[in-house]
Amino acid sequence: MGKNPTDVWEILLKDWESEIWNIPNVKANHPEKTVHPCQFPIELVERLVLALTNEGDWVFDPFVGVGSSLVAGLIHNRKVMGVDKEKEYTDIAYQRIVSAIEGNLKRRPLGKPVYQPKGTEKVARPPIEWLKKPLEEWIK
Numbered sequence: 001m002g003k004n005p006t007d008v009w010e011i012l013l014k015d016w017e018s019e020i021w022n023i024p025n026v027k028a029n030h031p032e033k034t035v036h037p038c039q040f041p042i043e044l045v046e047r048l049v050l051a052l053t054n055e056g057d058w059v060f061d062p063f064v065g066v067g068s069s070l071v072a073g074l075i076h077n078r079k080v081m082g083v084d085k086e087k088e089y090t091d092i093a094y095q096r097i098v099s100a101i102e103g104n105l106k107r108r109p110l111g112k113p114v115y116q117p118k119g120t121e122k123v124a125r126p127p128i129e130w131l132k133k134p135l136e137e138w139i140k
């Protein structure tokens with residue numbers, strides 16, 4: 001639940017048994033969000049890196065975008081290499097790698113439980129206009 005979660009393997013095992021990896025996608029308020037329109041969550045690649053490679057192995061991503069796979073590899077002591085046709089993305093990938101090495105890359109930690117809305121959040125409340133009219137009138 002904290003910076004170094006002790007329940008990480010419990011969560012990963014539960015996901016494995018339910019055959020669903022429940023990982024939030026990278027959108028507006030995600031800590032990893034960059035300008036890339038279809039960026040992977042680092043955690044998605046971390047799980048693959050841990051399952052399919054050993055420390056010191058190479059992780060190569062020929063469509064690297066902003067480098068999520070490379071960051072995932074580096075965090076787990078793999079050697080990494082990537083290619084992308086857009087320099088804008090590889091520049092960001094480079095910066096993210098530097099931040100990861102320096103230990104200050106913003107990222108969602110592996111195995112962090114998915115936020116469960118309580119129903120009191122602003123987005124869960126009906127708009128004020130809806131409250132002016134009884135619900136029955138809306139569903140007629």
Ligand SMILES: C[S@@+](CC[C@H](N)C(=O)[O-])C[C@H]1O[C@@H](n2cnc3c(N)ncnc32)[C@H](O)[C@@H]1O
Nearest residue numbers: 038039040063064065066067068083084085086
């Ligand atoms: C789904 S995105 C990958 C995103 C990446 N996983 C990340 O988290 O940033 C696919 C990437 O492939 C790149 N791409 C498409 N065609 C390519 C090509 N022929 N050679 C190299 N990169 C290419 C695109 O620029 C895009 O960044």
